[in-house]
Amino acid sequence: MATQVNEPKISIDASGLYYRELNERLKELANNGTRQVELHNVYGQRYIGTSLNAPLEIEIHGTPGNDLGAFMDGPRITVYGNAQDGCGNTMNDGEIIVHGHAGDIIGLSARGGRIFVRDSVGYRAGIHMKEYQEKKPTVVIGGTAQDFLGEYMAGGVLVLLGLNGGGEHRANFIGTGMHGGAVYLKGNVEKYQLGREVGMARPSEDDWQLIKKLVVEFAGHFKYNADEILKGEFIKLFPLYLRPYGRIYAP
Amino acid sequence: MKTYLPPKFLVERDLERCIKCEVCVNQCSFDNHYYDAEDDEMKSRTENCAGCHRCVTFCPTGALTVRRNPLEYRDNYNWRPEYIEDIIKQAETGSILLTGMGNDKGQRIYWDHLVLNASQVTNPSIDPLREPMELTTFLGGKPDRLELDADRKLKTKLTPQVRLEVPVMFAAMSYGAVSLNVHQSLARAATEMGTLWNTGEGGLHPTLYKYGKNTIVQVASGRFGVHPEYLDTARVVEIKIGQGAKPGIGGHLPGEKVSAEVSTTRMIPQGTDALSPAPQHDIYSIEDLAQLVYALKEATHYQKPVSVKIAAVHNSAAIASGMVRAGADIIVLDGLRGATGAAPKVIRDNVGIPIELALASVDSRLRQEGIRNRASIVISGGIRGSADVAKAVALGADAVYIGTAALIALGCRLCQQCHTGKCAWGICTSDLFLSKRINPEIGARRLANLLRGWSLELKEMLGGMGINALESLRGNRLALRGVGLNENELDTLGVRMAGS
Numbered sequence: 097m098a099t100q101v102n103e104p105k106i107s108i109d110a111s112g113l114y115y116r117e118l119n120e121r122l123k124e125l126a127n128n129g130t131r132q133v134e135l136h137n138v139y140g141q142r143y144i145g146t147s148l149n150a151p152l153e154i155e156i157h158g159t160p161g162n163d164l165g166a167f168m169d170g171p172r173i174t175v176y177g178n179a180q181d182g183c184g185n186t187m188n189d190g191e192i193i194v195h196g197h198a199g200d201i202i203g204l205s206a207r208g209g210r211i212f213v214r215d216s217v218g219y220r221a222g223i224h225m226k227e228y229q230e231k232k233p234t235v236v237i238g239g240t241a242q243d244f245l246g247e248y249m250a251g252g253v254l255v256l257l258g259l260n261g262g263g264e265h266r267a268n269f270i271g272t273g274m275h276g277g278a279v280y281l282k283g284n285v286e287k288y289q290l291g292r293e294v295g296m297a298r299p300s301e302d303d304w305q306l307i308k309k310l311v312v313e314f315a316g317h318f319k320y321n322a323d324e325i326l327k328g329e330f331i332k333l334f335p336l337y338l339r340p341y342g343r344i345y346a347p
Numbered sequence: 348m349k350t351y352l353p354p355k356f357l358v359e360r361d362l363e364r365c366i367k368c369e370v371c372v373n374q375c376s377f378d379n380h381y382y383d384a385e386d387d388e389m390k391s392r393t394e395n396c397a398g399c400h401r402c403v404t405f406c407p408t409g410a411l412t413v414r415r416n417p418l419e420y421r422d423n424y425n426w427r428p429e430y431i432e433d434i435i436k437q438a439e440t441g442s443i444l445l446t447g448m449g450n451d452k453g454q455r456i457y458w459d460h461l462v463l464n465a466s467q468v469t470n471p472s473i474d475p476l477r478e479p480m481e482l483t484t485f486l487g488g489k490p491d492r493l494e495l496d497a498d499r500k501l502k503t504k505l506t507p508q509v510r511l512e513v514p515v516m517f518a519a520m521s522y523g524a525v526s527l528n529v530h531q532s533l534a535r536a537a538t539e540m541g542t543l544w545n546t547g548e549g550g551l552h553p554t555l556y557k558y559g560k561n562t563i564v565q566v567a568s569g570r571f572g573v574h575p576e577y578l579d580t581a582r583v584v585e586i587k588i589g590q591g592a593k594p595g596i597g598g599h600l601p602g603e604k605v606s607a608e609v610s611t612t613r614m615i616p617q618g619t620d621a622l623s624p625a626p627q628h629d630i631y632s633i634e635d636l637a638q639l640v641y642a643l644k645e646a647t648h649y650q651k652p653v654s655v656k657i658a659a660v661h662n663s664a665a666i667a668s669g670m671v672r673a674g675a676d677i678i679v680l681d682g683l684r685g686a687t688g689a690a691p692k693v694i695r696d697n698v699g700i701p702i703e704l705a706l707a708s709v710d711s712r713l714r715q716e717g718i719r720n721r722a723s724i725v726i727s728g729g730i731r732g733s734a735d736v737a738k739a740v741a742l743g744a745d746a747v748y749i750g751t752a753a754l755i756a757l758g759c760r761l762c763q764q765c766h767t768g769k770c771a772w773g774i775c776t777s778d779l780f781l782s783k784r785i786n787p788e789i790g791a792r793r794l795a796n797l798l799r800g801w802s803l804e805l806k807e808m809l810g811g812m813g814i815n816a817l818e819s820l821r822g823n824r825l826a827l828r829g830v831g832l833n834e835n836e837l838d839t840l841g842v843r844m845a846g847s
Binding site for chain 1: 436437440442443444445566569570573574575578599601602610614615616618619620622624628629638641642643645646647648691764766767
C-alpha cells in the first residue's frame with residue numbers, strides 16, 4: 097500500500113487534543129497528500145481514521161478510543177498499545193494492526209478491510225461481518241475471544257489463534273446466527289460452545305492455503321514464527337444453513 | 348395437510364360482461380383467476396384472493412367485484428374470526444404469523460378526537476389563495492441564542508439545516524422490500540416538491556445517487572450498503588433504532604428477495620438472507636448512541652444533520668431526551684400504526700404506543716428540559732391526510748413522514764400481503780414482472796399530486812386560523828381541542844376539552 101515513502105513522516109503529539117481537532121488535523125494532512133503520520137500520546141481519542149478516504153498510514157502510540165477506523169475506507173492504522181471497543185466498525189477498506197488487545201465488537205458489520213490483533217479481543221468479535229464481490233473482511237486474532245464470536249456472521253474470515261491461553265477457548269455461543277463466512281480456530285472448542293447454526297470441520301486444502309497466508313502475515317506483523325503457529329490443529333467453523341430462520345415464519 | 352381456513356374473499360364475475368380476455372389472469376399475482384379451456388370459462392380459486400382489487404381495477408368491462416366472504420361464525424365477542432383463523436394457521440404451520448402494513452386494530456386514533464381552531468370576528472382569517480402563506484420548515488438543531496456582529500451578520504455558527512417546502516417527507520422503505528421503481532417514484536417526487544425521501548436500510552441504488560440532495564440515508568443494525576459514497580451523497584443520515592410496526596425486533600429480508608439488483612445496493616451476495624439484528628450491537632446505551640451519532644458526523648465532516656429514529660414506546664420521552672443529548676439533530680418517532688414490509692403480526696398489533704401520545708409527551712418533556720430547540724421532531728405511523736399533519740404540527744412535530752399514504756397514492760390497497768413478495772401492484776416486491784407495474788414517471792406524478800393537495804389544504808387550515816406560516820402553528824396546542832377524551836388523555840396530550 098505504501099507507494100511513496102520519500103515524504104517525511106509527520107509526527108503529532110496528541111496529548112490534550114480533543115478527538116475532533118485530532119481528526120481534523122489528520123484530514124488536512126490526508127488532503128495535502130501526506131502519506132505517513134505518527135501519533136504520540138494518544139489517550140482515548142475516538143474515530144481515528146474514520147473520514148480519511150485516502151491511503152494514509154497512521155502509527156498510533158498510546159491507546160486510541162472507541163470506533164477506531166469506524167466507516168474507514170483506505171487508511172492503514174498500526175496501534176502500539178491496546179484498541180478499545182468498535183475497532184473497524186462498518187469498515188469498508190483499509191487495515192488495522194493492533195500490537196496489544198482489542199475490546200468488544202471488533203469488525204462489527206465490516207464489509208471489507210483487514211484487522212490483525214496480537215493478543216485477545218472482547219465480546220462479539222466479527223459480529224455481522226459480510227462480504228460482497230471482491231470485498232471480504234478478514235480478522236486475525238492472536239489470542240482468544242469472549243462470547244458470541246462471529247455472531248450473525250454473513251461473510252468474511254475470522255481467525256482465532258489462541259496463542260496466549262494454551263489453545264483453550266472459553267467463549268460460548270460462537271457463531272450464533274451465522275449464515276455466511278468462516279471461522280478458523282486453533283485449539284479446541286466443544287460442541288456446546290457453538291451456536292446451533294454452526295458446523296465444525298477440518299480445514300480443506302483451500303482453507304489451509306488461506307490459513308497459511310494469514311498466519312504468515314500475522315507472524316510478520318508481530319514477529320512470531322509462522323511455522324510454530326501452523327504446527328497445531330485448526331478447526332473450521334461454518335454456517336450449517338444459509339437461511340437459519342427461514343422456517344419459523346408463516347404467511 | 349388440508350387447510351381448515353375459509354376463503355377471506357369471494358370473487359364475483361358478471362358473465363354477461365366478461366369477455367374472457369384474461370386480463371385478470373395476467374394481473375393477479377396470487378393465482379386466483381384462471382381460464383378453463385375445457386369449459387371455455389373464466390374461473391376463480393377464491394381462497395387465494397388477497398382482496399387487492401388489482402383485477403377489479405384492470406378488468407376492461409368492469410365484470411369483476413370482490414366481496415368479503417359472507418360465511419358467518421356463531422357470534423362470539425371473545426373468539427372473533429381473526430383469532431380463530433390465526434389459531435388454524437398456526438396449528439397448520441407451527442410458525443410465527445407474519446403480516447405486512449400497519450396495525451389494523453381498534454386502539455384509539457387520537458387524531459379523530461382532536462379538532463382545530465378557526466378565527467371568528469376577533470381576529471381575521473387569511474385567504475391563502477390570494478395572500479402569502481408559508482409551509483417552509485427547517486430541520487436540524489437550532490442554537491440556544493443567536494449572536495450578531497457589528498454589521499448585523501450572524502456570528503453564531505449554525506448546525507446543518509435542511510429546508511423543506513412542505514413538512515411531509517416519504518418514510519423509510521427499503522429497496523428489497525419495495526421495488527426500485529417505487530424508490531425512483533419517491534425520489535423524483537421528493538425532488539420536485541422540495542422535500543426528502545428515505546432509503547430505508549437497504550442501501551441506495553446507483554441510479555438514484557443523483558437525487559442525493561433530497562435523500563435521507565439510513566444506517567440500521569444490518570448496516571447494509573453503508574459505505575462512504577452512500578453517506579456522502581445523502582442530505583441527512585438517519586440511525587434507525589426501531590420501527591413502529593415492530594419495536595424491539597430486527598428484520599429479515601428472505602434470500603429469495605435478494606435479487607441481483609437488490610444485492611448491489613445491500614452489498615451482500617445474491618440469494619443470501621439479509622438479517623437486521625434486533626439491536627445495533629454498538630449501541631447499548633445513550634452514551635453508545637452518542638458514539639454512533641458522532642461517528643457519522645465525523646464520517647460526513649459535520650456537514651449533514653444526523654437523525655435518530657425510534658419506535659414510540661412507553662418511555663419514549665426519557666429516551667428522546669437522551670437522543671437529543673446524544674447529539675441527534677432530528678429525532679423521529681414512529682408510532683403504533685407505522686407500517687412494515689414484514690413483521691410478526693403479534694408484534695405489529697400489540698407493541699408500542701399511539702404516535703399522538705408519544706409526540707405530545709416527547710415535545711413536552713424536551714420543552715420542560717429546555718432542549719426542544721436542539722433537535723427537530725419528525726413523526727410517522729398512520730398519517731392519513733393533511734388534517735393529521737396539521738394536528739401533528741400543533742402537537743409539536745416539525746414534520747411528518749408518510750409511508751402507507753405514499754404507497755396508497757401508488758396503488759396500494761392495504762391487502763397486507765407485503766411479506767409474501769407477490770404484490771400485484773408492483774410495490775412491495777422484487778419480482779421484475781410485477782415491479783414494472785409501477786411507472787416511475789406516473790408514480791412520481793401521483794405522489795407529487797398528493798403533496799400538492801395536502802399543501803393546499805394545510806394552507807386553507809392555517810388561513811382559517813388567521814396564521815400565515817406553519818411555524819406559528821408549531822407546538823401551539825391552543826389551536827387544538829379534544830372531543831370525547833377523558834381527563835388523563837387530555838392531560839397527556841396537553842390539550843383542552845372542546846368548549847373550554
